[in-house]
Amino acid sequence: MESNQALLAIAETLLQQKIAPFAAVIDNDPEALRSALQELGNASLLGLRIPQHWGGAEVDGITFRFFQEIVARCSGALAFLQAQHQSAGSLLARSENEALKQQYLPYMNSGQALVGISFAHLRRTPSPIKAIAVPGGYQLNGQAPWVTGAGCFQTFIVAAVLPNEQVVYGMVPFQSTRQETGGAIVCSDPMQLAAMTSTGTVTVEFQDWLLSAAQVVQVEPLAAIAKSDRLNVLHHSFFALGCARAGLDILERTYQQKQLGFIQTACEALAQELAACRQAIFTATTEGNHSPSNLFATNLQLRAWAIELAVRCAHAAIAASSGAANSNQHPAQRIYREALVYTVSGQTAAVMEATLARLTFSTRLTQI
Ligand SMILES: Cc1cc2nc3c(=O)[nH]c(=O)nc-3n(C[C@H](O)[C@H](O)[C@H](O)COP(=O)(O)OP(=O)(O)OC[C@H]3O[C@@H](n4cnc5c(N)ncnc54)[C@H](O)[C@@H]3O)c2cc1C
Known part of the structure:
Protein backbone atom coordinates (compact mmCIF):
# COMPACT_ATOMS: atom_id res chain seq x y z
CA MET A 1 0.00 0.00 0.00
CA GLU A 2 1.69 3.18 -1.14
CA SER A 3 0.49 6.54 0.01
CA ASN A 4 1.48 10.15 0.27
CA GLN A 5 3.06 9.93 3.72
CA ALA A 6 4.10 13.59 3.92
CA LEU A 7 0.57 14.86 3.30
CA LEU A 8 -0.88 12.36 5.77
CA ALA A 9 1.63 13.36 8.45
CA ILE A 10 0.67 17.05 8.05
CA ALA A 11 -3.02 16.14 8.18
CA GLU A 12 -2.65 13.93 11.24
CA THR A 13 -0.72 16.55 13.23
CA LEU A 14 -3.27 19.24 12.37
CA LEU A 15 -6.23 17.01 13.22
CA GLN A 16 -4.80 15.72 16.50
CA GLN A 17 -3.72 19.18 17.68
CA LYS A 18 -6.38 21.56 16.34
CA ILE A 19 -9.49 19.44 15.80
CA ALA A 20 -9.68 16.40 18.13
CA PRO A 21 -9.56 18.42 21.40
CA PHE A 22 -12.60 20.42 20.21
CA ALA A 23 -14.64 17.55 18.73
CA ALA A 24 -17.54 18.02 21.16
CA VAL A 25 -18.05 21.69 20.27
CA ILE A 26 -17.48 21.00 16.55
CA ASP A 27 -20.29 18.40 16.71
CA ASN A 28 -22.72 21.03 17.99
CA ASP A 29 -21.70 24.47 16.87
CA PRO A 30 -21.82 25.35 13.12
CA GLU A 31 -19.30 28.19 13.62
CA ALA A 32 -16.77 25.84 15.24
CA LEU A 33 -17.32 23.35 12.41
CA ARG A 34 -16.80 26.06 9.80
CA SER A 35 -13.52 27.08 11.45
CA ALA A 36 -12.43 23.45 11.57
CA LEU A 37 -13.17 23.09 7.85
CA GLN A 38 -11.19 26.24 7.17
CA GLU A 39 -8.21 24.73 9.05
CA LEU A 40 -8.25 21.94 6.45
CA GLY A 41 -8.53 24.54 3.69
CA ASN A 42 -5.61 26.55 5.08
CA ALA A 43 -3.52 23.38 4.89
CA SER A 44 -4.69 22.76 1.27
CA LEU A 45 -6.50 19.56 2.23
CA LEU A 46 -9.94 20.23 0.72
CA GLY A 47 -9.24 19.27 -2.88
CA LEU A 48 -7.47 15.98 -2.42
CA ARG A 49 -8.99 14.31 -5.50
CA ILE A 50 -8.72 17.38 -7.73
CA PRO A 51 -5.90 17.30 -10.34
CA GLN A 52 -2.85 19.43 -9.59
CA HIS A 53 -3.28 21.50 -12.74
CA TRP A 54 -6.62 22.62 -11.28
CA GLY A 55 -4.99 23.51 -7.96
CA GLY A 56 -5.80 20.26 -6.14
CA ALA A 57 -3.56 17.86 -4.24
CA GLU A 58 -4.39 14.94 -6.61
CA VAL A 59 -3.60 12.22 -4.08
CA ASP A 60 -4.01 8.52 -4.89
CA GLY A 61 -7.05 6.55 -3.74
CA ILE A 62 -5.31 4.88 -0.79
CA THR A 63 -3.99 8.18 0.60
CA PHE A 64 -7.49 9.61 0.32
CA ARG A 65 -8.97 6.67 2.29
CA PHE A 66 -6.30 7.01 5.02
CA PHE A 67 -7.21 10.68 5.22
CA GLN A 68 -10.95 10.00 5.55
CA GLU A 69 -10.19 7.54 8.34
CA ILE A 70 -7.99 9.98 10.28
CA VAL A 71 -10.54 12.79 10.05
CA ALA A 72 -13.34 10.47 11.26
CA ARG A 73 -11.16 9.45 14.21
CA CYS A 74 -10.84 13.10 15.25
CA SER A 75 -14.27 14.59 14.43
CA GLY A 76 -17.29 12.91 12.84
CA ALA A 77 -18.94 16.19 11.89
CA LEU A 78 -15.81 17.46 10.12
CA ALA A 79 -15.29 14.09 8.39
CA PHE A 80 -18.86 14.12 7.11
CA LEU A 81 -18.87 17.76 5.98
CA GLN A 82 -15.52 17.69 4.19
CA ALA A 83 -16.46 14.42 2.46
CA GLN A 84 -19.35 16.16 0.66
CA HIS A 85 -17.02 18.91 -0.60
CA GLN A 86 -14.30 16.43 -1.66
CA SER A 87 -16.92 14.43 -3.63
CA ALA A 88 -18.11 17.61 -5.34
CA GLY A 89 -14.48 18.33 -6.29
CA SER A 90 -13.98 14.86 -7.82
CA LEU A 91 -17.20 15.11 -9.79
CA LEU A 92 -16.46 18.60 -11.07
CA ALA A 93 -12.93 17.56 -12.07
CA ARG A 94 -14.46 14.91 -14.39
CA SER A 95 -16.85 17.44 -15.99
CA GLU A 96 -16.46 18.60 -19.59
CA ASN A 97 -17.78 22.05 -18.66
CA GLU A 98 -14.44 23.90 -18.70
CA ALA A 99 -15.93 27.27 -17.75
CA LEU A 100 -17.60 25.82 -14.65
CA LYS A 101 -14.36 24.04 -13.71
CA GLN A 102 -12.45 27.30 -14.09
CA GLN A 103 -14.97 29.03 -11.85
CA TYR A 104 -14.71 26.53 -8.95
CA LEU A 105 -11.82 24.05 -9.05
CA PRO A 106 -8.88 26.44 -8.46
CA TYR A 107 -10.57 27.63 -5.24
CA MET A 108 -11.75 24.34 -3.74
CA ASN A 109 -8.54 22.95 -2.19
CA SER A 110 -8.16 26.06 -0.03
CA GLY A 111 -11.85 26.19 0.85
CA GLN A 112 -12.39 29.58 -0.84
CA ALA A 113 -15.14 27.84 -2.81
CA LEU A 114 -17.17 25.33 -0.77
CA PRO A 221 -27.39 7.38 -17.37
CA LEU A 222 -29.35 6.73 -14.16
CA ALA A 223 -27.86 3.22 -14.12
CA ALA A 224 -24.42 4.76 -13.40
CA ILE A 225 -25.23 5.29 -9.70
CA ALA A 226 -25.92 1.57 -9.17
CA LYS A 227 -22.67 0.72 -10.96
CA SER A 228 -20.75 3.21 -8.85
CA ASP A 229 -22.38 1.88 -5.64
CA ARG A 230 -21.07 -1.60 -6.51
CA LEU A 231 -17.57 -0.39 -7.38
CA ASN A 232 -17.28 1.93 -4.40
CA VAL A 233 -19.05 -0.12 -1.75
CA LEU A 234 -16.03 0.13 0.55
CA HIS A 235 -15.62 3.89 0.34
CA HIS A 236 -17.86 4.67 3.30
CA SER A 237 -16.11 2.01 5.43
CA PHE A 238 -13.18 4.28 6.19
CA PHE A 239 -15.38 6.61 8.24
CA ALA A 240 -16.58 3.61 10.26
CA LEU A 241 -12.96 2.48 10.78
CA GLY A 242 -11.99 5.95 12.05
CA CYS A 243 -15.03 5.97 14.32
CA ALA A 244 -14.11 2.53 15.73
CA ARG A 245 -10.59 3.81 16.44
CA ALA A 246 -12.05 6.86 18.22
CA GLY A 247 -14.03 4.49 20.47
CA LEU A 248 -10.85 2.60 21.31
CA ASP A 249 -9.01 5.86 22.04
CA ILE A 250 -11.59 6.49 24.78
CA LEU A 251 -11.34 2.94 26.05
CA GLU A 252 -7.55 3.33 26.33
CA ARG A 253 -7.87 6.63 28.18
CA THR A 254 -10.47 5.14 30.52
CA TYR A 255 -8.14 2.28 31.34
CA GLN A 256 -5.39 4.78 32.19
CA GLN A 257 -7.77 6.49 34.65
CA LYS A 258 -9.48 3.46 36.19
CA GLN A 259 -6.67 0.90 35.96
CA LEU A 260 -9.16 -1.95 35.62
CA GLY A 261 -7.50 -4.90 33.86
CA PHE A 262 -10.66 -6.02 32.08
CA ILE A 263 -10.92 -2.67 30.29
CA GLN A 264 -7.44 -3.24 28.94
CA THR A 265 -8.37 -6.80 27.94
CA ALA A 266 -11.43 -5.57 26.04
CA CYS A 267 -9.42 -2.81 24.42
CA GLU A 268 -6.74 -5.20 23.20
CA ALA A 269 -9.30 -7.66 21.80
CA LEU A 270 -11.19 -4.94 19.94
CA ALA A 271 -7.96 -3.36 18.70
CA GLN A 272 -6.92 -6.73 17.29
CA GLU A 273 -10.25 -7.13 15.52
CA LEU A 274 -10.08 -3.58 14.19
CA ALA A 275 -6.59 -4.22 12.81
CA ALA A 276 -7.88 -7.33 10.99
CA CYS A 277 -10.94 -5.55 9.60
CA ARG A 278 -8.85 -2.56 8.54
CA GLN A 279 -6.22 -4.72 6.86
CA ALA A 280 -8.90 -6.62 4.93
CA ILE A 281 -10.58 -3.39 3.80
CA PHE A 282 -7.37 -1.68 2.68
CA THR A 283 -6.24 -4.83 0.87
CA ALA A 284 -9.61 -5.16 -0.88
CA THR A 285 -9.47 -1.48 -1.84
CA THR A 286 -6.03 -1.92 -3.39
CA GLU A 287 -7.07 -5.13 -5.21
CA GLY A 288 -10.35 -3.52 -6.23
CA ASN A 289 -8.39 -1.16 -8.45
CA HIS A 290 -7.51 -4.15 -10.63
CA SER A 291 -10.58 -6.43 -10.47
CA PRO A 292 -13.45 -4.34 -9.21
CA SER A 293 -16.74 -6.11 -9.78
CA ASN A 294 -16.24 -9.73 -8.72
CA LEU A 295 -15.25 -8.68 -5.19
CA PHE A 296 -18.63 -7.11 -4.50
CA ALA A 297 -20.04 -9.81 -2.20
CA THR A 298 -16.90 -9.88 -0.05
CA ASN A 299 -16.69 -6.10 0.03
CA LEU A 300 -20.28 -5.84 1.22
CA GLN A 301 -19.45 -8.09 4.16
CA LEU A 302 -16.39 -5.99 4.96
CA ARG A 303 -18.50 -2.82 4.94
CA ALA A 304 -21.01 -4.45 7.30
CA TRP A 305 -18.15 -5.58 9.56
CA ALA A 306 -16.74 -2.04 9.76
CA ILE A 307 -20.19 -0.62 10.58
CA GLU A 308 -20.87 -3.18 13.29
CA LEU A 309 -17.37 -2.82 14.73
CA ALA A 310 -17.70 0.98 14.95
CA VAL A 311 -20.90 0.57 16.96
CA ARG A 312 -19.33 -2.09 19.20
CA CYS A 313 -16.18 -0.05 19.91
CA ALA A 314 -18.31 3.02 20.69
CA HIS A 315 -20.56 0.92 22.92
CA ALA A 316 -17.53 -0.51 24.71
CA ALA A 317 -16.32 3.06 25.32
CA ILE A 318 -19.72 3.87 26.83
CA ALA A 319 -19.73 0.79 29.07
CA ALA A 320 -16.24 1.57 30.37
CA SER A 321 -17.12 5.24 30.94
CA SER A 322 -20.06 4.29 33.20
CA GLY A 323 -22.85 6.75 34.01
CA ALA A 324 -20.82 9.74 32.84
CA ALA A 325 -21.31 8.51 29.26
CA ASN A 326 -24.95 9.61 29.57
CA SER A 327 -23.90 13.24 29.58
CA ASN A 328 -24.50 14.86 26.19
CA GLN A 329 -20.97 16.25 26.32
CA HIS A 330 -19.27 12.88 26.90
CA PRO A 331 -17.04 11.82 23.96
CA ALA A 332 -18.14 8.16 24.18
CA GLN A 333 -21.74 9.18 23.57
CA ARG A 334 -20.79 11.41 20.64
CA ILE A 335 -18.84 8.61 18.99
CA TYR A 336 -21.75 6.23 19.50
CA ARG A 337 -24.04 8.76 17.80
CA GLU A 338 -21.52 9.18 14.96
CA ALA A 339 -21.51 5.39 14.48
CA LEU A 340 -25.26 5.68 13.98
CA VAL A 341 -24.73 8.11 11.09
CA TYR A 342 -22.09 5.86 9.48
CA THR A 343 -24.51 2.94 9.72
CA VAL A 344 -26.79 4.59 7.16
CA SER A 345 -24.76 7.12 5.19
CA GLY A 346 -24.34 6.03 1.57
CA GLN A 347 -26.62 3.11 2.31
CA THR A 348 -27.96 1.03 -0.56
CA ALA A 349 -30.42 -1.85 -0.30
CA ALA A 350 -27.45 -4.27 -0.55
CA VAL A 351 -25.58 -2.50 2.27
CA MET A 352 -28.71 -2.49 4.41
CA GLU A 353 -29.13 -6.22 3.81
CA ALA A 354 -25.48 -6.96 4.63
CA THR A 355 -25.65 -4.84 7.80
CA LEU A 356 -28.79 -6.59 9.02
CA ALA A 357 -27.42 -10.02 8.10
CA ARG A 358 -24.32 -9.36 10.16
CA LEU A 359 -26.37 -8.14 13.13
CA THR A 360 -28.64 -11.17 12.90
CA PHE A 361 -25.64 -13.47 12.75
CA SER A 362 -24.21 -11.93 15.93
CA THR A 363 -27.54 -12.43 17.68
CA ARG A 364 -27.59 -16.09 16.71
CA LEU A 365 -24.08 -16.54 18.07
CA THR A 366 -25.14 -15.01 21.39
CA GLN A 367 -28.08 -17.38 21.64
CA ILE A 368 -25.81 -20.41 21.18
C1 LIG B 1 -27.19 13.26 8.45
C2 LIG B 1 -27.24 12.87 7.01
C3 LIG B 1 -26.75 13.74 6.06
C4 LIG B 1 -26.77 13.40 4.71
N1 LIG B 1 -26.26 14.28 3.79
C5 LIG B 1 -26.27 13.95 2.48
C6 LIG B 1 -25.76 14.85 1.48
O1 LIG B 1 -25.26 15.95 1.76
N2 LIG B 1 -25.83 14.47 0.19
C7 LIG B 1 -26.38 13.29 -0.19
O2 LIG B 1 -26.41 13.00 -1.39
N3 LIG B 1 -26.85 12.44 0.73
C8 LIG B 1 -26.82 12.72 2.04
N4 LIG B 1 -27.34 11.85 2.96
C9 LIG B 1 -27.99 10.65 2.45
C10 LIG B 1 -27.33 9.38 2.84
O3 LIG B 1 -26.26 9.01 2.06
C11 LIG B 1 -28.50 8.42 2.89
O4 LIG B 1 -28.72 8.27 4.26
C12 LIG B 1 -28.34 7.09 2.34
O5 LIG B 1 -28.08 7.15 0.98
C13 LIG B 1 -29.67 6.34 2.60
O6 LIG B 1 -30.74 7.07 2.05
P1 LIG B 1 -32.16 7.20 2.78
O7 LIG B 1 -32.01 7.19 4.24
O8 LIG B 1 -32.84 8.36 2.18
O9 LIG B 1 -32.85 5.84 2.45
P2 LIG B 1 -33.58 5.38 1.16
O10 LIG B 1 -33.00 6.07 -0.03
O11 LIG B 1 -35.04 5.53 1.35
O12 LIG B 1 -33.22 3.84 1.16
C14 LIG B 1 -31.88 3.31 1.21
C15 LIG B 1 -31.76 2.14 0.22
O13 LIG B 1 -32.84 1.25 0.34
C16 LIG B 1 -33.53 1.13 -0.88
N5 LIG B 1 -34.98 1.10 -0.66
C17 LIG B 1 -35.68 1.94 0.13
N6 LIG B 1 -36.98 1.62 0.08
C18 LIG B 1 -37.09 0.56 -0.77
C19 LIG B 1 -38.17 -0.22 -1.24
N7 LIG B 1 -39.43 0.02 -0.86
N8 LIG B 1 -37.90 -1.22 -2.10
C20 LIG B 1 -36.65 -1.49 -2.48
N9 LIG B 1 -35.58 -0.79 -2.09
C21 LIG B 1 -35.79 0.22 -1.24
C22 LIG B 1 -33.17 2.36 -1.68
O14 LIG B 1 -33.22 2.08 -3.07
C23 LIG B 1 -31.77 2.64 -1.22
O15 LIG B 1 -30.85 1.90 -1.95
C24 LIG B 1 -27.32 12.18 4.31
C25 LIG B 1 -27.83 11.31 5.28
C26 LIG B 1 -27.79 11.64 6.61
C27 LIG B 1 -28.36 10.67 7.61
Missing part, protein backbone atom coordinates in the same frame (compact mmCIF):
# COMPACT_ATOMS: atom_id res chain seq x y z
CA VAL A 115 -19.52 22.97 -2.59
CA GLY A 116 -21.97 20.31 -1.36
CA ILE A 117 -23.70 17.42 -3.13
CA SER A 118 -27.12 15.87 -3.31
CA PHE A 119 -27.20 12.51 -5.12
CA ALA A 120 -28.40 9.95 -2.54
CA HIS A 121 -32.02 10.27 -3.70
CA LEU A 122 -31.04 8.74 -7.07
CA ARG A 123 -31.24 5.39 -5.27
CA ARG A 124 -34.97 5.92 -4.66
CA THR A 125 -37.65 4.90 -7.16
CA PRO A 126 -39.23 7.14 -8.32
CA SER A 127 -36.62 9.82 -7.81
CA PRO A 128 -37.96 12.74 -5.73
CA ILE A 129 -36.34 15.29 -8.09
CA LYS A 130 -37.11 15.37 -11.79
CA ALA A 131 -35.80 17.50 -14.66
CA ILE A 132 -37.04 18.26 -18.14
CA ALA A 133 -35.04 19.81 -20.97
CA VAL A 134 -36.11 23.41 -21.75
CA PRO A 135 -34.57 26.07 -24.01
CA GLY A 136 -31.23 27.09 -22.47
CA GLY A 137 -31.01 24.21 -19.96
CA TYR A 138 -33.25 22.15 -17.69
CA GLN A 139 -36.18 22.80 -15.39
CA LEU A 140 -36.00 21.07 -11.96
CA ASN A 141 -38.92 20.14 -9.71
CA GLY A 142 -39.07 18.09 -6.53
CA GLN A 143 -37.26 17.66 -3.24
CA ALA A 144 -33.65 16.83 -2.38
CA PRO A 145 -34.15 14.93 0.90
CA TRP A 146 -30.63 15.33 2.29
CA VAL A 147 -28.19 18.16 1.64
CA THR A 148 -25.41 18.73 4.16
CA GLY A 149 -23.55 22.03 4.56
CA ALA A 150 -26.32 24.67 4.77
CA GLY A 151 -24.88 27.94 6.04
CA CYS A 152 -21.37 26.79 5.14
CA PHE A 153 -21.31 25.73 1.47
CA GLN A 154 -22.22 28.43 -1.04
CA THR A 155 -23.42 26.03 -3.73
CA PHE A 156 -24.16 22.33 -4.21
CA ILE A 157 -24.36 19.88 -7.09
CA VAL A 158 -27.84 18.42 -7.37
CA ALA A 159 -28.80 15.39 -9.45
CA ALA A 160 -32.22 15.24 -11.17
CA VAL A 161 -33.67 12.46 -13.30
CA LEU A 162 -34.76 13.17 -16.89
CA PRO A 163 -37.68 11.40 -18.62
CA ASN A 164 -35.20 9.37 -20.75
CA GLU A 165 -33.54 7.75 -17.67
CA GLN A 166 -30.57 10.11 -17.87
CA VAL A 167 -29.50 12.20 -14.89
CA VAL A 168 -28.49 15.85 -15.08
CA TYR A 169 -26.04 17.07 -12.41
CA GLY A 170 -25.96 20.82 -11.96
CA MET A 171 -24.61 23.56 -9.72
CA VAL A 172 -27.24 25.43 -7.71
CA PRO A 173 -27.13 28.06 -4.95
CA PHE A 174 -27.30 26.63 -1.41
CA GLN A 175 -29.85 29.10 -0.05
CA SER A 176 -33.53 29.88 -0.46
CA THR A 177 -33.82 32.08 -3.52
CA ARG A 178 -36.16 33.02 -6.37
CA GLN A 179 -35.38 33.46 -10.09
CA GLU A 180 -36.82 36.18 -12.36
CA THR A 181 -38.33 33.36 -14.39
CA GLY A 182 -40.39 32.34 -11.32
CA GLY A 183 -38.20 29.38 -10.33
CA ALA A 184 -37.39 28.90 -6.64
CA ILE A 185 -35.13 26.99 -4.26
CA VAL A 186 -36.49 26.61 -0.72
CA CYS A 187 -34.20 25.23 1.99
CA SER A 188 -35.70 23.81 5.19
CA ASP A 189 -34.37 24.69 8.63
CA PRO A 190 -31.39 22.51 9.65
CA MET A 191 -32.55 19.10 10.88
CA GLN A 192 -32.15 18.31 14.56
CA LEU A 193 -30.04 15.16 14.20
CA ALA A 194 -28.80 12.65 16.76
CA ALA A 195 -25.21 13.41 15.73
CA MET A 196 -23.37 16.01 13.68
CA THR A 197 -26.10 18.62 14.17
CA SER A 198 -23.58 21.32 13.27
CA THR A 199 -23.32 20.02 9.68
CA GLY A 200 -26.47 21.90 8.65
CA THR A 201 -28.33 19.08 6.94
CA VAL A 202 -31.50 20.28 5.23
CA THR A 203 -34.06 19.26 2.65
CA VAL A 204 -34.24 21.45 -0.45
CA GLU A 205 -37.34 22.02 -2.54
CA PHE A 206 -37.02 22.90 -6.24
CA GLN A 207 -39.94 24.70 -7.87
CA ASP A 208 -39.57 25.20 -11.65
CA TRP A 209 -35.88 25.93 -11.05
CA LEU A 210 -34.12 26.81 -14.31
CA LEU A 211 -30.72 25.14 -14.39
CA SER A 212 -28.93 26.94 -17.20
CA ALA A 213 -26.68 24.91 -19.52
CA ALA A 214 -23.71 26.89 -18.13
CA GLN A 215 -24.30 25.31 -14.68
CA VAL A 216 -24.53 21.71 -15.93
CA VAL A 217 -21.72 19.53 -14.57
CA GLN A 218 -22.62 16.39 -16.49
CA VAL A 219 -25.41 14.21 -17.88
CA GLU A 220 -25.11 10.45 -17.45
